[in-house]
Amino acid sequence: MKGISTVIFICSLFNYHPFFADELHIGLRLQQSWNMYNENGITLEFTPNKLLNDQLSFGATYVSSRFGSTINSNAIIQDNILLHSTYVFSSSSISPLVRLNAGYCFADYESALFDDIDASMSLLSLEAGARYAFDIPLKVQASLGYNLITSDGSSGIGTVYPLFIQCTLLWSFSL
């Protein structure tokens, strides 16, 4: 009971009504690390109604080199699972945005010979870019990102590079 009261209290702070939650966005994310792999995947974003004027959203993303550099190649398989929060600066059709990602990366070296090499690491990155909303329920986000955590050669996954660019196509559904 106490938990429910807390949720209602937090929701009321943001003028948020769970039964009238605003939008769900589903889409594709295309990502290219600077001088490293191309990783693509799917993304899901949720924009709660009237939370900071509909300008803040939360989501989850899965991108992998399986759907990019690894296709027909010996590139290392790496899967990235991210939770993220995006803030767009205005509600107009074109707007700058910033985004914070946190998650994990998992690599598959395809041989027991490399069991001594780390096959997972945490991820933390920042992005800055822009969003364009079409008249139809389609949005495009493009941004430049920076991984704050990378391997130092002795730990982590060496193919996680600092700079990346990404483009996300989102289709919106009203809930």
Place this chain on the structure above:
Amino acid sequence: MKYFILIAAVFIIGCGGEPNITDSDLDGNVLFDPSLYSPEQFLISRFKPNPTEEEKQKPVIIVAHGYTATTFEWNEFKHYVDSTQADVLVSQVLLGGHGRTYQEFKNSSWRDWQTSIIDEYQLLVQAGYRNISFAGSSTGGPLIVNLFAQSFFKNSIEPKHVFLIDPIIVPSNKSLSMIGIFGPMLGYIESGEMTAEERKHWYKFRPQETLQELQDIITITRKDLESGIRFPNSTHVSIYKSLYDDVVDRVSAVMLYNGIETQKPEMKKVSLPHSGIHVITRLEGRANVTEQDRVLQKKVFDEMIQDLKSKQ
């Protein structure tokens, strides 16, 4: 976070000028690699340009050093081979642009660096040598692997064995990937702590132009490996990669092992020693060397000699 600091430093300092080179640095106009004065002491093609029939069958190994280094990097292997009377000929090439002056280094490309390896191989083949192998440390690795990607040996003598010692495909410091963006503002990067001995044999200052060349050759090699590099039928490969090396990321070994295709799977080997030393084959001039490092170096040398002399 360290990259943010680096970027901020670039914008604030913007040190695009020339480095402060002293006469005790290899970068200056006083110290040069000794192979430039006495090539016959380093190159088998100069030492024995007219081999006997017996000598033509002997194993010859062309050893190539890394970025900013000199022939010094392979001296210990040469001395070990000589001291053990292993009956192996070691040809120490000096990469193009290296061992000279800062300016000559700055003006060189990775293709210039590679030319010395090609020249020595061709001179050895012309002289009649038939049992030729290669060893490359750090950047020497991708420079050699690139020759296979280009099918350089297609109509020539197939190398018998290729040894890759901490070959660089992915650097430990990922800021190298951004050198194309920030390099022109930096001008050059000064190496970290170096011993007096190291300053005689390694460039202290790294022109951003050469760092971009380094980034180019490792990117080209990585992409070639992703497509698969077919090695000649008789060529064996051994990869040695220290697990705690602060210069080359260990994932480089994965990329090389998965990307090199030999005739039989057992013709390629990978070893990942629990060492923090970048290029274990060179211990001389280092500040801290343990007995464990010496044991590991000897093990690597012995394995290399054994592979060079094997009848396979």
